[in-house]
Amino acid sequence: MNKFFRHISIFTLVLIMGCSKKSPAVNIYDSEEYKSLDRKDLIVGESIWSTACFRCHMYGTNGAVLLDDKAYWDKAASKGIDELYKSVWEGKKGENGQMPAKGFCNLCSEDEIRKSIFYIFDLGKRVQASNEKKDLKRES
Numbered sequence: 001m002n003k004f005f006r007h008i009s010i011f012t013l014v015l016i017m018g019c020s021k022k023s024p025a026v027n028i029y030d031s032e033e034y035k036s037l038d039r040k041d042l043i044v045g046e047s048i049w050s051t052a053c054f055r056c057h058m059y060g061t062n063g064a065v066l067l068d069d070k071a072y073w074d075k076a077a078s079k080g081i082d083e084l085y086k087s088v089w090e091g092k093k094g095e096n097g098q099m100p101a102k103g104f105c106n107l108c109s110e111d112e113i114r115k116s117i118f119y120i121f122d123l124g125k126r127v128q129a130s131n132e133k134k135d136l137k138r139e140s
């Protein structure tokens with residue numbers, strides 16, 4: 001009987017540990033949400049980018065990191081959408097500077113901010129791909 005209870009308690013412990021463990025962040029580029037973005041989502045994201053985010057991320061204003069910095073954005077992508085969403089929604093003090101809450105888009109909805117984040121990663125991929133092509137040309 002004792003043995004039975006021991007088994008039960010170990011089983012319960014494992015169950016509790018299993019439940020409290022946070023699920024690991026899914027890299028933006030591997031996430032279902034990123035892969036299933038359609039034209040409409042990207043247009044919403046782009047409109048927020050071009051009215052708010054680009055002011056800093058296009059020129060590096062206020063310490064924002066440019067989209068062609070592949071290492072920075074790949075590392076950011078690995079944090080997953082939940083953490084990145086929190087960074088943008090609440091604002092974030094990074095090593096290089098401070099991003100204001102909602103990236104200054106005070107009237108933006110949660111959905112719009114979310115889409116602007118996916119858009120920034122989509123645009124980043126395109127900027128980085130075109131830079132790689134330029135580098136190849138320079139080398140040859």
Ligand code: HEC
Pocket residue numbers: 048049052053054055056057061062063064065076079083084087088092093094095096097098099100102103104105113116117120
């Ligand atoms: C006033 C300038 C500014 C604006 C506007 C701005 N950002 Fe940022 N952003 C920053 C800075 C500064 C950082 C932190 C850089 C660092 O890591 O040192 C940052 C970081 C980020 C990160 C990485 C966060 C992380 O946790 O690694 C994402 C994603 C991001 N911005 C997306 C956006 C989006 C989307 C918008 C538009 C809704 C936006 N930003 C608008 C300045 C800005």
